[in-house]
Amino acid sequence: MRLHCTITSAYARKVWVVAHETGLLDKIERLPTNPHFDEYLRDDNPLCRVPTLLLDNGEALFDSPVICEYLDSLHNGRKLFPAEPEKRWPALRLQALGDGMLDANVSRRCEIIRPANEQSPMWIARQIKGVEASCAWLEARLDQLSGPVTIGHIAIGCALGYFDIRFPDDPWRAQFPGLAAWHASFEERPSMQATRYSVLKATLPAHLIKEGPNHH
Ligand SMILES: N[C@@H](CCC(=O)N[C@@H](CS)C(=O)NCC(=O)O)C(=O)O
Structure with a gap:
């Protein structure tokens, strides 16, 4: 392939x-x-x-x-995609959240690389709000990130990793310390290190x- x-x-x-x-x-x-x-x-x-x-x-x-x-x-x-409904839907929901956080940050990135007079502050603010609210949602539900690794964890880990490439000054680690600690430990996985x-x-x-x- x-x-x-x-x-x-x-x-x-x-x-x-x-x-x-x-x-x-x-x-x-x-x-x-x-x-x-x-x-x-x-x-x-x-x-x-x-x-x-x-x-x-x-x-x-x-x-x-x-x-x-x-x-x-x-x-x-x-x-990584569990078959049992009680594990499958939470995993797919987490994947949707991680992908959605990425969609928002990628959209924000696309907006800020446009010429200044073509950028929409309203659109940028909306994307930031979506990402921050998603981090807050996770911070309040850290138990969702425990347990055996699923596609949900992978999606959230990759979405958080994107901050470091494109928005390294965003204060998400200080705002959401539990999520930051989870991410630091998840990044230790060989699959995350290598990618x-x-x-x-x-x-x-x-x-x-x-x-x-x-x-x-
Ligand atoms: N929902 C898609 C999103 C993929 C996506 O947006 N990829 C970006 C690169 S990070 C892209 O190819 N953008 C080009 C475009 O949208 O025109 C997925 O999960 O694969």
Whole structure:
């Protein structure tokens, strides 16, 4: 399989973390693709977004929740998408929250890299409010983040990791100390360590890194 991805995309990071956690890493080849410039991506995904997974039969899968669940179906170990309803819905809800926090921060990032006179302060404030309220929701429910790792934990971990790439001055760690402590410990997992932006940038060969303007 081959994965259209960038090293900054936290949605793509989810997929790599799942690949690590499920032992599928050596089955996936990295295809560095800039969704803003590489129009050929649209042949595989009409939305022209990363991550997009190319299967060996020529089919393409998107987006990150679908790719992650597909990878989880390919191994026989403990599942990251639990089948039992009492575990499955909380895990999917956490994934939705993590992906939604990312959507908000990516939208904020897209807004602030526009020319100053085209930016909407109202839109930026709304995205910040969504992210802060999500962190507060988690801070009040840290028990949701305990227990065996699920796709929910991975999504939240990747969403929080995106702060350090694009909004390193945001005070979320001081505002939400319980969440910050959880994140610090989750980042210790080998799957998270190996997929950090700074690690990929320092260790991947240049032809596997494609960054450019407009990058999220
Ligand atoms: N819901 C999607 C979001 C993917 C996404 O928005 N990816 C960004 C890069 S971080 C992208 O490709 N953006 C290009 C665009 O939206 O035009 C997922 O979970 O995979």
